[in-house]
Structure formats: structure tokens, C-alpha cells
Ligand code: DHB
């Protein structure tokens with residue numbers, strides 16, 4: 619069985635890519651944001667995951683409004699990044715783990731999630747920037763990836779409850795995988811932000827901090843909100859919180875908080891970071 623070492627949830631604002639390209643990490647604006655990541659990078663260097671499963675939203679690079687899957691799972695040997703319009707430098711391709719992707723897809727379909735399967739899939743800033751924050755330097759990626767996109771773009775959106783169930787199913791898939799690999803699960807996006815309309819610039823710090831607390835010890839609390847409740851509480855793009863909920867739900871053991879950071883604003887966004895360690899599993903490991 620795979621070992622899920624933990625989960626890291628982080629914002630994925632495109633401006634992060636520009637700040638890295640211009641080497642602005644120590645700049646007064648960026649320092650409180652980038653200072654959050656070294657403890658997580660050091661933990662990853664210690665636990666050395668083989669695979670990163672990444673829950674995120676595709677922002678129009680691979681899918682657009684004309685054809686928008688609610689949930690899609692990559693099942694490719696390689697994933698290529700391209701510029702979807704933000705003008706940030708592209709990163710090296712990611713190695714996939716197609717056998718593990720197919721096992722996750724089979725588990726999800728058996729659990730009645732009718733996911734879209736993608737044997738060719740481009741990955742956007744919502745995957746590349748969190749990966750760069752976890753493993754900076756722009757060299758070869760030390761992990762294979764399984765990308766899982768969730769629709770947070772076009773209503774109707776899946777609910778927090780459904781997002782949680784998706785994560786649980788992926789967690790069961792990982793625990794029943796017969797290869798002895800170590801997996802970290804990333805959830806990207808959020809926290810509260812709204813990019814357009816009359817509430818552009820909307821931030822809700824009390825709601826964000828409540829969510830970050832609940833994700834540690836009581837994640838099911840967040841499944842009582844509807845998708846529209848999340849829009850109201852966290853802004854139209856704050857619905858990316860559901861990627862955090864899915865990532866958290868993969869963890870089947872005892873969960874402890876490794877590290878967190880919260881800083882407002884980064885671009886239009888309340889930037890959050892939460893790293894959780896997973897001790898044990900739903901299924902006891904055979905001796
Ligand atoms: C911003 C945030 C996002 O989540 C995104 O996908 C694009 C832009 C922002 O705050 O600028």
C-alpha cells in the first residue's frame with residue numbers, strides 16, 4: 619500500500635511566478651509570503667515522497683467553459699505546462715504515474731464518481747506554482763504527479779461535501795495501491811478572494827482562519843457549507859478552498875499540523891499555507 623505522508627495546501631496566485639522570476643522573495647511585499655515555505659520544503663526533503671497527488675482547478679489552459687468536467691484525473695506519462703495568459707515563465711514537464719492514476723480512476727468510478735480521464739493534459743499555474751513552492755530551483759521534479767482537477771470556474775460547482783467524498787475515495791485508492799510508494803497530497807488555491815464584480819478584492823479573514831483550524835481537526839465541519847455558501851463567505855474564487863477540503867479528506871490516519879502561514883494580501887488573495895502530517899491509515903498495514 620502507498621503511504622500518505624501528509625498534505626500541503628497552498629494558494630497559487632500567478633504573481634508568485636513573476637516574483638520568483640524576478641527574485642523578489644526577500645522584498646518587503648513578498649517576504650511574509652515566501653517565509654512560510656522553508657519549513658515545508660525541509661519536511662518534504664526529509665520525508666521524500668515519490669508521488670504528489672495534486673487537487674487543483676484548471677483556469678482555462680486544459681479545459682474551457684465550452685467543455686468543463688466537474689472532476690478530471692490525469693493518466694499520462696508526462697504533463698506539460700504552458701502559459702495560459704499570465705505571462706509567467708513555464709516550468710519543466712512533470713513525470714506522471716499512469717498506473718497509479720488508473721488505480722485512482724478505477725477506485726473513483728467504483729465509488730460512483732464519473733470522472734473524466736485525461737491521457738493528455740496540460741497543467742496550469744494552479745499546479746506549477748505550488749510544485750515550485752514545494753521544490754524550488756526549477757530543476758527536475760523529484761516526484762511523479764497525479765493531477766486531479768476540480769471545477770471551481772463554472773457553476774454549478776461540486777459541493778464541499780462532494781469534494782470531501784472525492785478526497786476520501788482518492789485516499790482509499792492510495793491505501794489500496796500495491797506499490798510501496800510515499801505520497802504527499804497537495805490542495806491548491808484560495809483562500810478567500812474575488813477577482814471581479816462588485817465584490818472584487820473581497821477577503822474574509824475570520825472565515826479563512828476558521829477553515830484552516832477546521833482542516834486540522836474537524837474537516838467535516840466544512841462539508842455543511844454549500845458551494846454558494848463558500849462563494850458568499852470566501853468570494854467567487856474562494857471556492858478553490860474545495861481543493862483543500864479534498865486534499866484533507868485523503869488523510870485517513872491521525873493528523874497533526876506541521877506548519878501554517880496566512881498573509882493578506884498577495885495580489886487579490888488571502889494567501890494561506892497549511893501542512894499536515896498523516897500518522898497511520900484507514901486500513902491497517904499488513905505486518
Ligand atoms: C489570483 C488568484 C488566483 O487564484 C488565480 O487563479 C489567479 C489570480 C490573484 O489573486 O491575482
Ligand code: FE
Nearest residue numbers: 630744807858
Ligand atoms: Fe486560482
